Amino acid sequence: MNRAVTCFSLAATLLTAATAHAASFEQAQKAVEQGEFKAITSILVARHGKIVYEHYFDAEGAEGRRNTRSVTKTVAGMLAGLAIADGHLAGASTRIFDVLPVSRRQKMLNPDARKDAIDVEDLLTMSSIVECNDENQFSRGNEERMYLVEDWVQFYADLPVQGFPAWMPKPADSPHGRSFRYCTAGVTTLGEVVQAAVREPLQAYAQRRLFDPLGIAAPAWQFSPLGLAQAGGGLGLRTRDLWKLGQLYLDGGRAGGRQVVPEEWVRQSLSAQATAREDADYGYLWWLMKIPYGNAVITAPTMAGAGGNAVFLLPEKQAVVVITTTNYNERQPHALTFKLLTRDLMPAL
Template sequence: MHRALLCLCLATVTFNASAADPARFGAAQKAIEAGEFKAITSVLVAQDGKVVYEHYFDKDGAEGRRNTRSATKTVAGMLAGLAIADGRLPGKSARIFDVLPPARRARMANPDPRKDAITVEDLLTMSSIVECDDETEFSRGNEERMYLIEDWVQFYADLPVQGFPAWMPKPADSPHGRSFRYCTAGVTTLGEVVQTAVGEPLQAYAQRRLFDPLGIEKPEWQFSPLGLAQAGGGLGLRTRDLWKLGQLYLDGGRANGKQVMPEAWVRASLSPQATKGEEADYGYLWWLMKVPVGDKVMTLPAMAGTGGNTVFLLPEQHAVVVITTTNYNERQPHLLTFKLLTRDLIPAL
């Protein structure tokens, strides 16, 4: 999502036919098939907890695991909330270097008391004090630099403290008291924080506490060279799995008659905790996108990843919209996703 805020063999799968009215979404499907939105791979629309439209535009179909890139970060926020609820992570104010293996601090380059004070909440809100900004190619913490080394978490631990020249707002002068800078390395580190706190591999904890209760099977994780499940991106999930995650938060953390996520954590996650700018606020690893729809601007919580891969929550319509793509090399692919959502999908609801 950070780089742009703004068809192959067809496979059609029909579910919940009695609830669906394909004609409502005919214009959207026709435009996608004509290539207007480039490489859209799937669209799912659910309203009132039921799928009302679902179509696959590639050969992988319903069982394909979609690499939705940075939408994985939202899953990391869910796992942090569960670790806190389980009493394994002291809380959002827990200092990460008090949780991580002691070697992280012992081997740290650029030691600084301000780095020692970094909290879980700092990572959840993309606002820690270290110099890490994926939107700046010159940033010491840019994720492309991280991938060149073996130990991704130590990469984050070694980063220097961010400087704030006169033209850059200091955290104290920023909305919510936080200076937002998109940092994949920080969420990667959050994954190890959760893993260390719960005492089991991150992927195993995710399966037991989040995916199994939702009926999500065989997720495809990516791993660091040292074997850490990558909380910062690349998790492969089916389109319906992404819907289940979105529906979980739309329903206040409940699924299948059980409280899977604490309702208070859901509310906090979907509330502004930092500000990206005029176009979006940021919760706990949830985008709060300000999307023009007709004559008004709607704030839509979203899980978002490179290429325009997005899970939108539409609280007013009690709807979830999942759009997956392979528009990784397109210019401003999120604008294509927003256009599909606002011009064709929302009106159909």
């Protein structure tokens, strides 16, 4: 009898806690439902490894595979770390043209010894020597130009070396010795580097070494015209899948009682390797967002994709926040997501 009372009391306590959590996120949910943040499709908040709030604002619901665009790039960084841990790549300093098919170098336009020296870490930090900048519509390496050709990896290999006029800091003069330029073609190429190294289709390796251990089923990959799984964007995952990936890194690479990704790789990935802009550093395909919070500034490692899709890690709160959207055609969609996070969700934690 006492045991039954104790169990009932515990259940009541848990129900009360869950209700309190739900109530604390009512402001955020109401704001989204009223259209303040445009097309938010889902929000998930987890703390200490448990979901404390989860809501879907579209018909797809919990089982919908969300095209979170460049969040895929962070997954590519995870796969590179696993390929190194498995002994398929010697390390982040491995030169990519030593791994890619020989034809890549043989057919290369604009050959240059500095291109031959491009390594895995250059791709992980968006700082390779070739002229590639998605944020510059005139860049030869802009991703929209890549999609116009059949062979996306050869597109990257053919790019000329970046010039550094007087008004642009050279890599040696930049923070961390790297000139950051956001380059989807480089991460697309990283996907083929990993695939060539592991001698297995990238999507199969990802499933076996990353997704299966996390219980992530049936991810929806996009492919290049030549059939390469696109490491640079477009991977469709459920909102809970995105949480699992974020939680994996918040927990130092551990999940389900096992070390899925090496702890040292997680540490390196979440450490500043390049400076992206004033309010963000960059790790290994992780944004390290600097968020003003109270009288302090906290660093939130972030998986981010077009439209304002994001997975935020909040180590100080032991929390993961997932926000998915379809705000692809909105001006400054990331600002909408950031406002939702900082104004409504973080205070609720």
